[in-house]
Each structure stands twice: as structure tokens, then as C-alpha cells.
Amino acid sequence: MNKKLIPEIIVTRLPVYLRCLQRMLQEGKSVTSSQELGERVGISAAQIRKDLSQFGEFGKQGRGYQIEFLRKQIEEILHIDHEWEIAVVGAGDIGSAVAQYRGFIDRGFKVKMIFDNKPEKINQQIGVFYIQDSANMKEAIREADIKVAMICVPAEAAQEVANQLVAAGVKAILNYAPINISVPKSVRVQYIDPSIHLQNMTYYLE
Amino acid sequence: MNKKLIPEIIVTRLPVYLRCLQRMLQEGKSVTSSQELGERVGISAAQIRKDLSQFGEFGKQGRGYQIEFLRKQIEEILHIDHEWEIAVVGAGDIGSAVAQYRGFIDRGFKVKMIFDNKPEKINQQIGVFYIQDSANMKEAIREADIKVAMICVPAEAAQEVANQLVAAGVKAILNYAPINISVPKSVRVQYIDPSIHLQNMTYYLE
DNA sequence: TAGATTGTTAATCGATTAACAATC
């Protein structure tokens, strides 16, 4: 649908705009401007207008943006106008927390299954899920046609898990393991590592 | 110590280099090159050399980099040559997981205290910690001279918590609440929101 | 209409890459 090649950096900002718009709606607002949105997300008004203009004309001169309309547009652009099912791999502290995370609701995602390879964890219950045996992972993910997964296993196991996920047809991986993984170019990877974020800030401290 | 103004984007890459170097050491390697490091972290060799050259000359022509030496240098640059104590605010699923996270070990951080404002949580035990009353947070953080904190409360409460942390002398905040917060320029903020990362990838899917 | 704010262009600014002399 979006034929034009959009710079990645712009795509990374859209979810931030979206999150703010959803919040504005919750606050009962119905209209905003690039200036107001910019102040709230910490990005210049000019950049917001430029970013949005890559995808269409969503505002009206002199009036600003209808929040509900803009929200819907960005959801479509990001393909979260429907819900994506997620597989979680690894049922340790992180995997368990992520599997039960309530922050996916209304953001376009729903955890559907969770795997672990430790015999004592298999068939244990986490929230509404029963932990499944990693041995059946590839089959189960392919069967359910799941395209999004989160890796919550130790660093040593992350690459092997990634390989299996790719083989199962997964196209987007959010990796909580503190290690870079290699995947085919057709698969997307994002990383969450709190230590990285913290180290980033301590540079400026003291 | 580092007087020269370093572009932020370079600072964000140093922790990634560091993480990879630590891993290499675990694998028993002792020397690497900008090319090898680049392949492993997905960054060009030229960029890695340019980034490092901002801080000094850490390699030898024809030989590459001594991993142990380079690791130590980057740790000093990032000020993680000593351990930073962390306060966690919010003892829900995320706060509990983060307070017990083993991934801070050897990365320069140590969770020291956790707070919540729900009466039924106060004094409950999480790992080795007892949840403290948020009412005493400002005092306790100031008393312990803690400079780094993580916000794990609902979006609605995040700004107020941030205000209190700033008042307590905190200078670096890792915010897990899905909302942008405002702090003085002297305080650093980083964000972790899995939905943002996922939405970022779904743009490219389908 | 007058005021406000968009969408867009041109100018600026900054980051990445390619290439190579220096040197281990």
C-alpha cells in the first residue's frame, strides 16, 4: 500500500505520535496542532508536519488535526488496524511479565502463547496461559500463523531461538536477550535491554 | 573529564559495543577488529572506528583492539567503572520483574529499593527487597544519594512520580510508563515501551 | 474577513561512508 520508501527514522516516530494522540483522546481532547503535539512528545512542530506529510494530508490549515481521525490514519499506516498475535519464548521473569503485560491492550497486540524448554515449567500456568514445550514451538507458531514473537531467553540461547522463529515464519522479533542476533533481511528485529538505556544516561552523570 | 561535546547518537552506540565486547570475552576471545565488531553489532567498521576515535586511540594499526582494554575504556567513558544504585518506583508486574532482573549484574547497576503506594503491597517482599511506602520515597532516595531510578507505575501517575524523583535528586530516569514525561534539562530520561517497538516493526509487515 | 496553522520548499546542519596514509 505505501509504495514510497519512507526513512526508518520517521517510522520510529509514528508510534510515539500515536501513543500521545490516544492519551489526548482519553483526556477528552478532540483537536490538536503540530505545535501542541510536538511539545508533548519533545519533537519540533516542523518535523511532525514533515513526517505526517510523507503519508498524506491529515490536517487543515488554520485548524490543526482532528485527533480521532489522525489516530486512525496512523494506525492504518502502522498496520495495527487489526490485532497481531504474539508468541513469547522463555518463561522466566521477563517472559512471564511480558506475557501478562496489560500494556498491549488497545495498542494492537495480544500474547497468544508462551514457550519454555525446562521440563519443570512446561504445562505450568502463567496468567491465562499454559507454558508449552519449546520442542513444539515451530509447529505451533506456524499452525497459528503467528508473525510476531518476543525472545525472553538467556543470551546464549537467543540466536538458536531466533533461527527457529524464522523457520516458523515469524517476521518481527522483539529481543529481550542482551545480545545481537542475525536474521534474514526479510525479518525485523528490535531490542529491549534496560542496561543499554541506563548506560546511555550514566555517560552524562557525575 | 570528557570536555569535547560528543554527538548523542555516538553515546547511544557505545553500550552496544560494550555488550558485544563483554560477550567476546566470555567466549574466550582477546583481540578483535572494527570489522568483526561491526559484523556482530550490525554497524559499519568505519563508523565504529570513527565513534571510538572521538574518545582516544584504543587500537593498533594492523593488529586491531585488545578486547579487555577496550572494554575498560568504554566502561570509564560511560561512567560504569563503579556500580550505580537504582530505585524502582511501582511494584506491579513490571516493577517486580525489573527489581529482580539479573541482567544488571556486571553491567554497572544494582537495584537498591522499590516503592509502591498501595497499602496492601507495602512491606511485602520481592526477592531480597521489602516494598517501601512511596510516601517516604523522596526522603529515602535523597538519604541514599541515589541518582538513577526506574518508573514502573501507570501512565496517569508517571509525571507526578517523575517530579518527586527530580526533587529527590535523581538525575537519570528509565521510564516504563507509556507516556512522555517532562523533566528539567539537567535530568536524563529514557523510555522502554514494548508496544512502540512492535508498532515500529508492523509497519513493514503484511 | 482576520487569524491561525498546515503542507512544502530551500537552506542548514549533522551523520555516514569511502578511501588512504600512517604504522603496527
Next chain:
DNA sequence: TAGATTGTTAATCGATTAACAATC
């Protein structure tokens, strides 16, 4: 010495900002 790889320069590439005509 010959080969390898750094640190650095210059060229390229891309992103951000400022400004304003268009228009609601």
C-alpha cells in the same frame, strides 16, 4: 619486510529547521 588494520580526512548522503504561501 609484507600484510593488516587503524585513525582521519574529504566527499556523500540524509535529516532537521526555518520560512512562507496556501488555505481553512
